[in-house]
Amino acid sequence: MSEYRSLSRGELSELLAELKDKFTHYREKGLSLDMSRGKPGGEQLNTTDKLLDALGSESRKLTENGFDVRNYGLPDGIPECKRLFSGLLGVPAENIIVCGNSSLNLMFDYISQCMTHGTGGCEPWIKQGNVKFACPVPGYDRHFKVLEYFGIEMINVPMTAEGPDMDVLEELIKDGSVKGMFCVPKYSNPEGITYSDKTVERIAAMKPAARDFRIIWDNAYIVHDIYDEGDTLSEIFAQCKKYGSEDMVIEVVSSSKITYPGAGVAAIAASNANIAEIKKRLSVQTIGHDKVNQLRHVLFLKDADGIAKHMEIQAEHLRPRFALVLQKFENEFSGKGIAEWTKPKGGYFINLVVPDGCASRVVALCRHAGVTLTDAGAAFPYGKDPNDSNIRIAPSYPSLDELSAAMEVLCVCVELAAVEKLLSE
Amino acid sequence: MSEYRSLSRGELSELLAELKDKFTHYREKGLSLDMSRGKPGGEQLNTTDKLLDALGSESRKLTENGFDVRNYGLPDGIPECKRLFSGLLGVPAENIIVCGNSSLNLMFDYISQCMTHGTGGCEPWIKQGNVKFACPVPGYDRHFKVLEYFGIEMINVPMTAEGPDMDVLEELIKDGSVKGMFCVPKYSNPEGITYSDKTVERIAAMKPAARDFRIIWDNAYIVHDIYDEGDTLSEIFAQCKKYGSEDMVIEVVSSSKITYPGAGVAAIAASNANIAEIKKRLSVQTIGHDKVNQLRHVLFLKDADGIAKHMEIQAEHLRPRFALVLQKFENEFSGKGIAEWTKPKGGYFINLVVPDGCASRVVALCRHAGVTLTDAGAAFPYGKDPNDSNIRIAPSYPSLDELSAAMEVLCVCVELAAVEKLLSE
Numbered sequence: 098m099s100e101y102r103s104l105s106r107g108e109l110s111e112l113l114a115e116l117k118d119k120f121t122h123y124r125e126k127g128l129s130l131d132m133s134r135g136k137p138g139g140e141q142l143n144t145t146d147k148l149l150d151a152l153g154s155e156s157r158k159l160t161e162n163g164f165d166v167r168n169y170g171l172p173d174g175i176p177e178c179k180r181l182f183s184g185l186l187g188v189p190a191e192n193i194i195v196c197g198n199s200s201l202n203l204m205f206d207y208i209s210q211c212m213t214h215g216t217g218g219c220e221p222w223i224k225q226g227n228v229k230f231a232c233p234v235p236g237y238d239r240h241f242k243v244l245e246y247f248g249i250e251m252i253n254v255p256m257t258a259e260g261p262d263m264d265v266l267e268e269l270i271k272d273g274s275v276k277g278m279f280c281v282p283k284y285s286n287p288e289g290i291t292y293s294d295k296t297v298e299r300i301a302a303m304k305p306a307a308r309d310f311r312i313i314w315d316n317a318y319i320v321h322d323i324y325d326e327g328d329t330l331s332e333i334f335a336q337c338k339k340y341g342s343e344d345m346v347i348e349v350v351s352s353s354k355i356t357y358p359g360a361g362v363a364a365i366a367a368s369n370a371n372i373a374e375i376k377k378r379l380s381v382q383t384i385g386h387d388k389v390n391q392l393r394h395v396l397f398l399k400d401a402d403g404i405a406k407h408m409e410i411q412a413e414h415l416r417p418r419f420a421l422v423l424q425k426f427e428n429e430f431s432g433k434g435i436a437e438w439t440k441p442k443g444g445y446f447i448n449l450v451v452p453d454g455c456a457s458r459v460v461a462l463c464r465h466a467g468v469t470l471t472d473a474g475a476a477f478p479y480g481k482d483p484n485d486s487n488i489r490i491a492p493s494y495p496s497l498d499e500l501s502a503a504m505e506v507l508c509v510c511v512e513l514a515a516v517e518k519l520l521s522e
Numbered sequence: 523m524s525e526y527r528s529l530s531r532g533e534l535s536e537l538l539a540e541l542k543d544k545f546t547h548y549r550e551k552g553l554s555l556d557m558s559r560g561k562p563g564g565e566q567l568n569t570t571d572k573l574l575d576a577l578g579s580e581s582r583k584l585t586e587n588g589f590d591v592r593n594y595g596l597p598d599g600i601p602e603c604k605r606l607f608s609g610l611l612g613v614p615a616e617n618i619i620v621c622g623n624s625s626l627n628l629m630f631d632y633i634s635q636c637m638t639h640g641t642g643g644c645e646p647w648i649k650q651g652n653v654k655f656a657c658p659v660p661g662y663d664r665h666f667k668v669l670e671y672f673g674i675e676m677i678n679v680p681m682t683a684e685g686p687d688m689d690v691l692e693e694l695i696k697d698g699s700v701k702g703m704f705c706v707p708k709y710s711n712p713e714g715i716t717y718s719d720k721t722v723e724r725i726a727a728m729k730p731a732a733r734d735f736r737i738i739w740d741n742a743y744i745v746h747d748i749y750d751e752g753d754t755l756s757e758i759f760a761q762c763k764k765y766g767s768e769d770m771v772i773e774v775v776s777s778s779k780i781t782y783p784g785a786g787v788a789a790i791a792a793s794n795a796n797i798a799e800i801k802k803r804l805s806v807q808t809i810g811h812d813k814v815n816q817l818r819h820v821l822f823l824k825d826a827d828g829i830a831k832h833m834e835i836q837a838e839h840l841r842p843r844f845a846l847v848l849q850k851f852e853n854e855f856s857g858k859g860i861a862e863w864t865k866p867k868g869g870y871f872i873n874l875v876v877p878d879g880c881a882s883r884v885v886a887l888c889r890h891a892g893v894t895l896t897d898a899g900a901a902f903p904y905g906k907d908p909n910d911s912n913i914r915i916a917p918s919y920p921s922l923d924e925l926s927a928a929m930e931v932l933c934v935c936v937e938l939a940a941v942e943k944l945l946s947e
Binding site: 134136137139142145146147149150152153154156158165166167168169170197198199201202205206209212213221223224239242243245246247353357358359360378381382383384385386387388389390 | 559561562564567570571572574575577578579581583590591592593594595622623624626627630631634637638646648649664667668670671672778782783784785803806807808809810811812813814815
C-alpha cells in the first residue's frame with residue numbers, strides 16, 4: 098500500500114468515489130451510536146452491583162471511631178475511607194479529604210475558592226486582574242470548561258510522549274499571572290500518556306513566579322490499567338518533598354471509574370497548608386458529605402488490594418474494546434500516511450490524529466452516519482484545535498458489535514476527509 | 523411563686539446559695555451531654571434503615587426515562603426524584619434540580635455563584651463593593667457563616683411571631699447594596715416560627731432596590747410537624763407569581779431530616795431564569811450528582827404521601843423530647859419572670875430567652891456541668907447576640923433520660939445566672 102499523498106489525482110478521485118459509496122452504504126444503515134464520552138458500558142457497571150448490597154439495614158453504621166455515618170458531621174470524611182484513598186494514592190490519610198461523588202466538583206470548588214479567597218496568603222485570583230493557566234494539550238475538555246467559566250485565560254502547552262513539554266512550561270511560569278495547570282498525569286485524557294519520572298520531578302522542581310501557583314493533579318486513571326503490565330506514575334508529593342513544593346499540588350481522585358460514575362466517592366489530597374484552607378471552606382459549605390456511601394465503598398472495596406482485584410474485572414471489559422479499535426486502525430490506516438494514534442496501556446481513551454484541517458470534517462461525517470464522537474477541538478481550550486487534527490476515541494461505552502460498526506464508519510470518514518483534502522491541495 | 527425581681531437581696535442570696543449547691547451536685551455527676559446541634563438520635567435514624575435495602579443489586583437501575591443511574595449524566599437529577607420534590611414543595615418538576623446530600627452545599631454554591639458571576643444580568647457581587655444581606659434574628663448560624671465566609675455584611679432584622687419584621691425589612695431593601703436574605707420560613711431555626719400568610723405575601727410583594735436581590739428560602743422543616751396538627755406555610759412561588767417576583771426566590775429543601783442527615787438528597791427550586799443560571803454552573807461543576815441515592819430515595823419514600831407517613835414516625839421520636847423540655851420549663855420557670863420560651867409545632871428547636879446578659883453565662887455554666895449547648899450568640903450574625911439573652915435548645919439528639927438530666931442542669935444554670943444578675947444590679 099503506497100501512501101495516499103503519492104497517489105495521482107486520478108487515483109485519488111477514483112478512491113474518493115469508492116469511499117463515498119461506502120459512506121452512503123453506512124449512512125443508510127441508520128446507525129445511532131454514541132462514542133462521545135469516556136463512560137463505562139452497562140455490562141461493566143453490572144460488575145460493581147454488589148456495592149449496592151454492601152451496606153444494608155443490618156450492616157454496621159458506625160465508623161471505626163464510633164461515629165454514626167447516618168448522621169451529620171465529619172465534613173472531611175470517615176477515617177476508614179480516608180485510609181482507603183491513602184492506600185490508593187500513597188499519601189498520608191491526614192492529607193486526604195473524602196467528599197461526595199464527583200472529583201470534577203472538587204476541582205471546580207477549589208478553583209472557585211482560589212477565585213474568591215485566594216491561596217497561600219495571596220490576593221483572591223478574581224482581584225488579581227487577568228489570571229492564566231497553562232494547559233497541556235490535547236487535554237480534558239471539562240478542565241478547560243472550569244477555567245473558561247471563571248474567565249481564566251488558557252495557554253496551550255504541547256504534550257510530548259513524556260508529558261507536558263517542560264521547556265515550554267518552565268518558561269511560561271516565569272509570568273506571575275500564570276496561576277496553575279490542570280493535568281491528568283497517568284493515562285492522560287485523551288492520549289493515554291503517563292508522565293515520565295523525569296517529567297514528574299521537573300514539575301515538582303518548578304519555581305513559578307506566582308507564589309499561588311497550583312497544579313490540579315487529576316489522577317483519574319490511577320489504577321486503570323488495561324493490561325497486566327501498566328504504566329507507573331511517580332508519586333508527586335514525594336517528589337515535591339525534595340523541593341519543598343508540596344503546596345503547589347492539589348491531587349484529586351475518585352472511584353467514578355472504579356465503582357460507579359454516578360455514585361462513587363471522590364477525594365482530594367494536598368499539603369497541610371492546603372488541606373487547612375480547604376477544610377476552612379468545607380466547614381462552611383457543608384455539614385458533611387454522604388458518609389453512608391463512603392462506608393459502603395469501604396465495605397465493598399476493602400483496601401488497595403480489593404481495588405486492584407476489582408480493576409482487573411473492569412480491565413476485562415475494556416481490553417477487547419481497545420484491541421478492536423487498535424486493530425481496526427492498524428488494518429485501515431497502516432501505510433496510508435493519513436492517521437496516527439496512541440496505544441495506551443490504560444485509561445479510557447485512544448487519541449487519533451488525522452491530517453491537519455480534517456478532524457471537524459471527520460466528526461461531522463460520522464455524525465451524518467449516526468456515530469457521535471467527541472466534538473473536534475474539545476480536547477483544546479476554547480474548543481479550538483489549532484491544527485484541527487485531533488479526535489478523541491472513547492471505546493468504553495458501546496457493545497463490541499456497536500463499537501465495530503462505529504469503527505467501520507469512522508475509518509471510512511477519516512479516509513474520505515483525507516482524500517478530499519489531498520484533492521483540494 | 524413570686525417573681526424573682528420582687529425578692530429582697532437577702533432572699534436572693536439565700537436562693538443563690540441553694541442554687542450553687544444544686545449546681546455543684548450536678549457538676550459532680552460528671553455528665554457529658556451534647557445538645558448543641560439539631561440532629562436526630564440513633565433510634566430515630568433506625569426508623570429509616572430500610573432505605574439502605576431499597577436499591578440492591580437486583581433492583582432496577584434505570585430511571586423512568588431509561589437512563590442508567592449508575593452512569594454519568596443528568597446533572598439536574600433523575601425525573602422521578604424531581605417529581606418527588608415537586609410533590610413535596612408544590613413547585614413544577616421543571617423548576618427543580620435534585621443534587622447531592624446537602625442543602626447547605628446548594629446555598630453556599632449559589633451564593634458563590636452570585637459572588638463570581640452575579641445574577642439577573644447584574645455585575646458579580648464581588649465586583650459590586652460592599653454587599654449586604656438582611657438577617658432575620660435569631661436565625662440559623664450556618665446561614666450566617668456562609669455570608670461571613672464571603673464577606674457579605676449582615677444586618678439584623680428582628681423576628682416577630684409572624685416572621686421577620688416586615689416594616690424593618692421593607693425599609694432595608696431600599697438600599698441597593700442589600701442583595702438578599704436567608705430565612706427558614708417554616709418552624710424557623712431556632713424559634714420554630716412559621717411565617718404567616720400575610721408575611722409570605724408581603725415578602726413576595728417586595729420591590730428591592732437591587733435587581734439582583736435574592737431570598738434563600740430554606741424550607742428545611744417543610745414536613746417536620748411534631749403533632750397531628752402542624753403549621754401551614756403559604757407556597758412562596760404562588761405568591762411571587764402575583765407580583766412577578768419569581769426571580770427573587772431560591773428555595774432549598776433536603777431529606778436530611780426525613781431520611782438521613784448524612785446521606786439524604788437535597789434539591790433547589792427556582793424560577794426558569796434562575797434554574798437556567800444554576801444549570802449553566804452545574805453543567806461545568808459536575809457530570810452528575812449521586813443518582814443512585816436519588817433513585818434509592820424514590821424507591822423508599824415513593825411520593826408525598828410516603829413522606830408524610832415516614833414523618834409521622836419521626837414525630838413519634840421528637841414529640842416526647844419536646845414535651846419533656848416544655849414541661850420542665852413550665853415547672854421550673856413558671857411565675858419566676860426569668861425565662862420565656864417558644865412552643866413550636868414542628869422543626870428541631872425550642873428557643874429559650876433568659877434575662878439580658880445571661881445567655882453566655884448559662885451556656886458556660888452548663889458546659890462546666892458537662893452539658894454542651896449551642897454557643898450563646900450562635901443564632902446571630904457574627905455570633906453576637908445584642909442582648910446576650912438567646913439560647914437554642916436542640917432536644918432531638920439525646921435519649922429521654924439524658925435530655926431529662928440535661929434539662930435539670932440547664933434550669934438550675936438559668937436560675938443561677940438570673941439570680942446572680944439580680945444581685946449585681
